[in-house]
Amino acid sequence: MTEQPRAWTHSVDERVAVIATHLHASPAMQTKLPGLKDLLDDYLDPSSSIGTDEDQEGYHRRLLRVFRDSKDDFAYEQWLTKLQLDDQKRVEEFVDGGSVEKAGRGYKHGVSLGVREHIEELVRGGAKPVVVEGLNNVIVENDQSKEGFVQNTVDELIQPFKHHHAYSSIVYKEVPFQNWGLDVQYVPSYTCIPTSVAAIQQIIRYAKTHDLGVRCAGFRHSWSPIFGRNGQITISLLPLQDVTKIPNFTALGKAFPQSKPTELETIESVVATSSTRPKTPRNTLVRIGVSTTNERLRRWCIDNGEVTIPLNTIMVEMTIGGTNGSICHGAGRQNTTLSDLVRRVEYIDCNGELRIVEDSEHLKAASGCFGLMGVITHLTLEFHPMTYALMKPQKLAVVHTIPPPDNMLEEDIPPALRIDITPEKRQADIEAFEKHCTDDYYVEYFWFPYADECWINNWNNTEDSNGVIDYPSEAQTFFMFVSQFTLNLLQDSKVLNELANAVNLDTAAVTLLSRTAMLALPAWDKPVKTYLTDALHFQRGIQNVRVLDMEVEMPLLPKKENPSKPSFDLVRRAWWDAILECYKHSDTCPQRMPLEMRIMGDSEIIMAPQRGNTLGTCSIEILTLESAKSLWKPYAEEVLAKWLSYTDTEGKPLRSRPHWAKQWAGFEVNGRPWLEKMKDVDNKDEILEFKRVLGKIGKDHGWTLANLKKRFSNDLFDSLFFDNV
Missing domain, CATH: 3.40.462 (Vanillyl-alcohol Oxidase; Chain A, domain 3)
Known part of the structure; x- marks a missing residue:
């Protein structure tokens, strides 16, 4: 009989004991990982609280010390240098023995710059606006826009000064795109970070004039290739330093101030109308810009105190546009998807015109359309009373x-x-x-x-x-x-x-x-x-x-x-x-x-x-x-x-x-691509219905499915939805 791996037969503690036994017999490994033997011995000691829920801090502190004190392993130093100075000091204080209460007190991360502040910093740092027909933006040329520049554009907090309202977007030229999971890469012609609805209209009109496709990206948390493709325009809903750099600090520290919202980051309760109303009378309509992060929305709900979004993804590092566009969800059998909460969609179509979808049947396609209908600017969602x-x-x-x-x-x-x-x-x-x-x-x-x-x-x-x-x-x-x-x-x-x-x-x-x-x-x-x-x-x-x-x-x-x-x-x-x-x-x-x-x-x-x-x-x-x-x-x-x-x-x-x-x-x-199974079996009827409803919206708004394929699709969606268009 083949011997089973020890994971099959051994519990966690038994496997930890195997590691500890080897460390006892290997002075060389003890030197490379100083303190790990003693940590594991204490973990295995029934009288010790190390490794229990009662002493989570102690376990983490001592484990971090192992790698900090190692002369042969540099993972601790490599990750520490990725942090801002204040965070480095707090981590070191914790590892040296400070409690999380002390090290986390008044926890304020370096403020992540908003788009407006980022424009100001670029201009102040010498970035020159380049005149491009149809666009009025800051263009950062290719030699400045390589990966290193994107990673390190703004690592220090700056004091905001008078806004440069003349610039409606930041535009990077030929900056390589990669998603958060690092399994999707391509090179867009331009990466635009707009601050307003008008800026998005400019971008799409420019794309139409120059025969370019347009796709959007938020925090880039999708692993499937639903983003853009080579040569298109990518609209980033957030500054690049926020969506390309790890660690990211969006979630950390309620006390640190957020940047002033742009037009695409606003949140406001709105009055119901005859065409846009909540399905449940007690509920409230809330209009949200697509660049709004879950963290900004979370804070708004608590500050408002009266209403709340009833379901959401766990991560706060996502945008409302991104989670709705890919039909994300939460948990609980009475809860549906985020896209089911949408009661109104405002978007810029392939001609650069601002359009609105309110019809309940049309919303079944528009609120979960993967960005294929156009660039959505605002969504009106149905919120519940705060619970x-x-x-x-x-x-x-x-x-x-x-x-x-x-x-x-x-x-x-x-x-x-x-x-x-x-x-x-x-x-x-x-x-x-x-x-x-x-x-x-x-x-x-x-x-x-x-x-x-x-x-x-x-x-x-x-x-x-x-x-x-x-x-x-x-x-x-x-x-x-x-x-x-x-x-x-x-x-x-x-x-x-x-x-x-x-x-x-x-x-x-x-x-x-x-x-x-x-x-x-x-x-x-x-x-x-x-x-x-x-x-x-x-x-x-x-x-x-x-x-x-x-x-x-x-x-x-x-x-x-x-x-x-x-x-x-x-x-x-x-x-x-x-x-x-x-x-x-x-x-x-x-x-x-x-x-x-x-x-x-x-x-x-x-x-x-x-x-x-x-x-x-x-x-x-x-x-x-x-x-x-x-x-x-x-x-x-x-x-x-x-x-x-x-x-x-x-x-x-x-x-x-x-x-x-x-x-x-x-x-x-x-033995066959999952995509084919979806097209031929599992999503066959839905694909036809989706295109039919999009076609109805297009008839009202002056565009066709062929227009969508040309302006807003990519390789994946060409194959899934537009193979016969």
């Missing part, structure tokens, strides 16, 4: 969190995860899981590779504001920043990889990564009441760790005994199939970040992958670190093959579809 989340995250053994499917044999479960439980306890676990998924306002599960526990983030909301607190606090936010800093240096540590090879434990580095990540997540005995919008964004700054991500939206099936209720049997199967695939590949560990799952509702948006899932949707995804990029695609396709093999109660293949913004383009299913 408050009762957060009580917890950590449970893997088999208790989402119990294995009923037909999974005991020997199929990795011994490291097996726990003797009675049939009664197993049934209670199943019932608790199904109740959370069915009824809770927010439903979310995390499992880090080879961990013994899962992290559960399920909560409900209340209208009672008594006892509400800001979450996370300055100290908690700073600790999140520290934990992300730690994860980055762990994945970049060459000596840690050397240790993994020496100890003959391929999961050594991933074990430390997963344990460190789990320790950074909270677990509370009593609920904490916070603003709903804060709970939606419970993790801050997670964009500072680059990952790759594949996500599938899977319809919930009906219960056999009650077809009006959802069954979660297939959800349990999908969850455990992914766990087993992870263990199967523990020799190379292609998955180095969590398996995540959220239960959500359906959608009315034509191209939403949740559309038609009337009982709800299982949104399930796997992630890995950038360092595992070379191993990722074949592994992700194996997991995908499992998830797409499921059938409904009649034996028909489920219509499971990808999250548009995650990785799917370039993946194969049963």
